[in-house]
Amino acid sequence: MKLGLHRPVLDGKVNFPLCLAPMVGLTHVALREVMRDYLPAEAYTIWPTEMLNSRRIPGENLEKTPETMRAAYEPGLVPQILGNEEDAIAESVKRLVEWGAEAIDINMGCPVQKALKHNYGVALMGDPAYAAEVVRMTVKNSTVPVSVKLRAVGSTKEFDELLTFVSGLRQSGAAWVCLHPRTAAQKRRGNADWEQIKQLHKAVDFPVIGNGDVQTYDDAINMLKETGCDMAMAGRGLAARPWMMWQLGEELGFAPPAGKEGQKAPRTSEEEGAEYGKCLLRLIDRCRFYFGEDLAMRKVRFYVRTTSVWLPFGNTLVGVCAKARTIDEMIEGVTKFFEGPVEMSLRTELRQ
Structure with a gap:
């Protein structure tokens, strides 16, 4: 079966044709390492970081900052930055490329108030010319491809507005875009509008990555086909x-x-429930290795609060x-929880 990858990503x-989304508090080095255990042999995909503030990166120790810690071997890293000032972006991009970035992703989809206040994230979608300028200044200062993750317009009727916006990004040098077809107002409510993708x-004429409502490998296949x-x-x-990833690879x-x-x-x-338990124990081990006891426990607790909604008794695990x-x-405690059969639901009402 051949799906996706009609247009080349990362040259x-x-x-x-499946990758992880950048998520605050989740897409750190420990989770990436656990997830790579499930990537099929010979498969190559892109891997995100958490959102990184371009104002902070220049002054941080990238090897010791939790958001930018990386394993010794991590191909396909595409860190995601928030930013709108050329000096900060230029220095951030330089440091991230030296750190091992194979591309740089610009966040134009974050709807949280902190990002909006600084005119980051989805706020950039309110001004196509300004957004295109942010891409231009990033491309100008980068030796690797630059991509953009963005949110949808209000409806498919407003598609011309989205196309105009994306065309500006393309003209400014964006190598690909990822579209999450929910508006900023929707956040995680309602269905993603795949028709916009x-x-x-x-x-x-350049690659488009689709994001939204992919909870199973069947969802991934359906998104690629539809x-x-x-x-x-x-x-x-x-x-x-x-x-x-393993399921899709098969x-x-x-x-x-x-x-x-x-x-x-x-x-x-039941097989998936048991695998969740194995995966969680591996994550606990990797979090302790990278972050030390206290931070590791906070990271694991956040992961469990976020992902245990697929387990019937997830609140107990929390x-x-x-x-x-x-x-x-x-x-x-986790080992004891998974001693008996634990089922995992295919889907949850939590929108993706």
Whole structure:
């Protein structure tokens, strides 16, 4: 089965049509390392960081700052920045490329008030010329491709407005865009309007990544088929079930992930529930390795609060992690929680 990747991403390096979305508090080095265990052999995709403030990056130690810590070997890194000032962007891009970035992503989709106040994120979508200028100044100061993640316009009837906006980004040098077809006002409510992804992909001549409502590998396949987009991006759904990459890889004819030769991806609700437990224990270990005890526990608790909504008794697991006073207690509690059968739901009402 051949899906996506009609137009090359990262100069053709990318050969796998599913990637993780940048998410504050989630897309850190420990989660990326756990998720790579599920990437099919020979598959190459892009990997995000959390959103990084371009005003802060120039003064930070990128090796020790939690948001920019990276493993010794992490191909495909595409850090995401917030920014609108050329000096800060130029210095940030320079440092991130030296750090190992293979592309730079500009956030024009964040709807939180802090970003809006500084004219970052989705605020840039209110001024197409200004947004295009932010792309221009980033491309001017970058030796790697520059992409943009953006939100939708109000409805498909306003598509001309979206196309004008994206055309400006393209003319300023954007290598690809990722469209999350929910408006800023929707945040995570309501359904993502995949029709906007389809129309945009048809109308432009460079890669379009689709994002929104991808909770299973079937959702990823449906997005790729229905919209024609070049890649599907998934956020909380993929963080909750990283083996979605393995499942999709099986459908696309990829070999199993390294270390899982001869095995099949989890498929039943109980198999997925058990895998969630294994994945969580691995995440706890990696968080402790990278972040130390206290921060690791906060990171794990946030992950569990965010992803346990796919478990019927997810609130109980949240409580287990909240009560733990040490990492060892957390490991003991999680291990006990998953001693019996645990089912995992395919979907949750939490929108992606």
